[in-house]
Amino acid sequence: MIHSTAxxxxxxxxxxDVSVGPYVVIGENVEIGAGTSIGPHTVIEGRTTIGCDxxxxxFASIGAVPQDLKFHGEETTLIIGDRNKIREFTTLHxxxxxxxxxxxxxxxxxxxxxxxxxxxxxxxxxVILANGATLAGHVEIDNYAIMGGLSAVHQFGRVGAHVxxxxxxxxxxxxxxxxxxxxxxxxxxxxxLIGLKRRGFSADVLKTIKxxxxxxxxxxxxxxxxxxxIESTIETSAELDLFVSFIKKSERGLAR
Numbered sequence: 377m378i379h380s381t382a383x384x385x386x387x388x389x390x391x392x393d394v395s396v397g398p399y400v401v402i403g404e405n406v407e408i409g410a411g412t413s414i415g416p417h418t419v420i421e422g423r424t425t426i427g428c429d430x431x432x433x434x435f436a437s438i439g440a441v442p443q444d445l446k447f448h449g450e451e452t453t454l455i456i457g458d459r460n461k462i463r464e465f466t467t468l469h470x471x472x473x474x475x476x477x478x479x480x481x482x483x484x485x486x487x488x489x490x491x492x493x494x495x496x497x498x499x500x501x502x503v504i505l506a507n508g509a510t511l512a513g514h515v516e517i518d519n520y521a522i523m524g525g526l527s528a529v530h531q532f533g534r535v536g537a538h539v540x541x542x543x544x545x546x547x548x549x550x551x552x553x554x555x556x557x558x559x560x561x562x563x564x565x566x567x568x569l570i571g572l573k574r575r576g577f578s579a580d581v582l583k584t585i586k587x588x589x590x591x592x593x594x595x596x597x598x599x600x601x602x603x604x605x606i607e608s609t610i611e612t613s614a615e616l617d618l619f620v621s622f623i624k625k626s627e628r629g630l631a632r
Contacts (some may be wrong), residue, residue: 377393377394378390378394379397379399379400381399382400382402384400385403385404386400386458386485387404387405388402388403388404388405388406388407389406390402390407390409391408391412393410393411393625394410394411394412394414395412395413395414395464397413397414397415397417398417399416399417400414400416400417400592401418401419401420401421402414402420402421403420404440404462405422405423405424406420406425407424407425408420408424408426409426409428409430410428411428411430411431412426412430412432414432415434415436415464416434418433418436418438419433419436419438419592420439421438421440421522422439422441422452422453422454423439423451423452423454423457423470424438424439424453424455424456424470425437425453425456426438426460427456427457427458427459427460427505430456430458430459430460430461431460431462433462433463434464434581435465436463436464436465436468437467437468438454438456438466438468438610439468440467440470441469441627442469442470442472442494442496442512443469443470443494443495444472444493444545444589446472446474447495447556449551450473450477450480452471452472452477452478453470453471453477454468454471454481455471455479457470457481457482457484457501458512459483459484460482460484460488460518461486462487463488464489464490465484466489466490466492466493466587466614467491467492468481468487468492468493469494470495471611472494472513473497474496475496475507475513476496477496478487478496478576479493479494479495479498479510480498480499481625482495482499482500482501482503482519483600484502485500485502485503486503486504486505487505488509488525489508490507490508491506491507491508491510491523491540491591492510492562493505493511494511494512494513494514494515495514496510496513496514497514497515497516497517498515499511499517500517500518500519500520501519501521503517503518503520503521503522503523504521506521506522506523506524506525506543508525508526509524509525509526509527509528510527511523511528511529511560511590512528512531512533513531513532514530514531514532514535514554515529515530515532515533515534516533516536517535518534518537518538518539518553518569519537519538520537521535521539521541522571523535523545524540524541524542524544525543525544525545526543526547527541527542527543527545527562527590528545528546528547529547530547530548530549532627533548533549533551533628534550534551534622534628535550536550536551536552536553536554536555536619537554537618538554538568538571538572538575538595539553539554539555539557540555540568540571541556541557541558542557542558542559542562542563542597543556544560545557545558545559545560546559546561546562546564547561547562548561548562548628549628549629549630549631550565550622550628550630550631551564551630551631552619552622552623553618554567554572554585554589554619555568555589555619556568557631558559561631562631563632564632567586568587569582581613583614584587584610584613584615584616585619587606588606588616588619588620591605592630592632594595599630599632606620607620623631
């Protein structure tokens with residue numbers, strides 16, 4: 377399962393069935409779970425923990441030090457969950473001390489070729505980063521978000537669950553759940569209704585999400601007034617609570 381040309385440091389911990397291709401380099405502080413396969417010329421370094429059944433394709437770079445001039449070799453980590461597909465030339469970096477020390481990637485994600493996850497990011501589950509999509513430091517991407525090709529998110533930006541970002545989107549402010557964004561600088565242009573229906577959202581829940589969306593993005597109301605109107609007039613649900621709580625926590629402002 378381990379090619380003869382691979383270089384694996386003595387301290388690395390690999391499950392018995394991990395597959396390691398030609399010319400792979402794995403550092404001494406790396407842990408890799410069962411069922412994971414690692415393609416040729418991949419480099420995995422730093423204090424990196426990778427879960428089970430991940431597919432890592434050729435030339436990926438995982439666990440490299442942050443592209444942050446404030447980083448001076450502190451002991452920080454990268455944690456990756458299960459069943460992720462990490463395609464060619466993808467880069468996933470360690471955290472920084474200022475950002476809590478951890479970059480976190482969930483499970484069942486697809487990182488397409490040349491995508492980038494910078495230091496201290498938090499990526500949820502079932503996320504897709506298309507070719508060349510880039511996350512700056514400290515970015516949060518919630519479950520089922522899809523980042524189109526060559527899109528980018530500003531430092532400390534947040535992208536909500538089930539968001540669809542069009543190719544080339546330059547995201548400088550927070551994007552609430554369930555929405556579609558596009559442009560430079562990216563603005564919300566509608567709801568991701570097709571995606572929500574595919575994921576089993578009921579007609580009743582979709583109705584309340586539409587009502588809330590119109591109040592925030594189409595009514596002309598101040599944001600505080602729109603939220604107050606949502607909470608007082610629309611029947612609550614877990615899905616609607618997610619939308620409202622995301623907006624309330626926004627520090628960079630919404631891309632309205």
